[in-house]
Amino acid sequence: MDRAATSARIAALIEPFNKKGIAIASETRFTDDLEFDSLTVMDFVAAIEDEFDIIISMNQQAEIETYGQLVDAVVKLQG
């Protein structure tokens, strides 16, 4: 799957967690802009993992702060 398709699917997955309807851009930060708490992060990561059949370990999550970084990571993890 190319980057654009991956990005579109992740954008759809963010929707139910984006309670304030913030516009998502590459620089959007999950904690600071979308105000994800640890439980939301867990549910959101699980949704992404199930969608793409990948693992995003907590070690990898620590490196992901923005939407753009997440898309990059998922593209890479799909191999």
Next chain:
Amino acid sequence: MSEAINQPAPPLDTAAGAPDLFSRFDPLIQMRADLLASGVEDPFGLVMERVCSPTVAICNGRETILLGTYNYMGMTFDPDVIEAGRQALTDFGSGTTGSRVLNGTYLGHKQVEQALCDFYDMQHAMVFSTGYQANLGIISTIAGKGDYIVLDIDSHASIWDGCKMGDAEVVPFRHNDIEAMEKRLKRIPEGAGKLVVLEGVYSMLGDIAPLRQMIAVAKANGAMVLVDEAHSMGFIGPNGRGVAEDQGVLDQVDFVIGTFSKSVGTVGGFCVSNHPKFEILRLVCRPYVFTASLPPSVVATAYTSIRKLMHAGNKRAHLWENSRTLHKGLKDAGFQLGTQEPQSAIISVIMPDLERGAAMWEALLHEGLYVNLARPPATPANMTLLRCSLCAEHSAEQVGQIIGMFERAGKATGII
């Protein structure tokens, strides 16, 4: 001390314009200040001035029933346990002043490790200076770079810290969710080492894990299994070995982690295992090597207590009676509890928020009852909980009193 930590910090003007490293604690400092400003007694500043028995102490000048200790089996004042500690103090002195691998292994340390092997019917036992260090040491040492640790999201802090200290990839799954665990195990790259970390009893809500199913899934996916049985030792399972024993799967568990600071009634932690290479951990596990070993009196009290816990069937039965009575009493009174049925010696009462939880905690203290106030981030789903942990030494009469105290305090604070 509490005065000093109550001050919401004025921004410290450091000469070079660098931020005050303590600024990160400001939200918590503010939260505490707000809570105490409401006039409530500090829930985290309780002092027990005298301890009369496993179930009664003088707290802040008041005689108080203790319902927030982990003294499940009431061993802290057992005459044999106390005598063993006294004798060891006299014979071996007040401390070892050394590591287990140098000058810190006394006869008592070997004896308590043998007692653990006998208690769990396992071949190896390794005693740490605290339960926290047991999880920290074992998890960080056995799962290394390229390995995967799959663990329950509600795991204890010591498990998380063990993960953080090691180099393995850390993959959490939703609490007690067998399917979520299985999915993650199946996605782990071929050839990677896998460790599944579970707990028998989860201490915040007092619920147990479906270990039989979870361990079957872990084994089917080639994982080693570590189970923390800190809150079940001594009274869950036919021999008090914990939830894995109770569910008939202890032989499938590679590592059991436990503690002396709950049912055993002193302090210390351990790991028991049948792994043939287990003993090498004594040389490579840093939280075992680079700290002083337990004092002789502590290992002597633990040894005596563990031996007695092997034959404590009547106490176990009474503790379960207490748990069932309290659960039913609080449920009937209208409180919202962490579990539908009593699953352990922990009965968790869910509070609407921290303010009312603290008010209820204080009202109970004034009634003469101590429970644990648990708040985020230690709690699942950001809940505020009043955690009640029962003791085999609570009399049926005390449990009745406790229910009455909860009813009065609950009405006074508008919780029920």
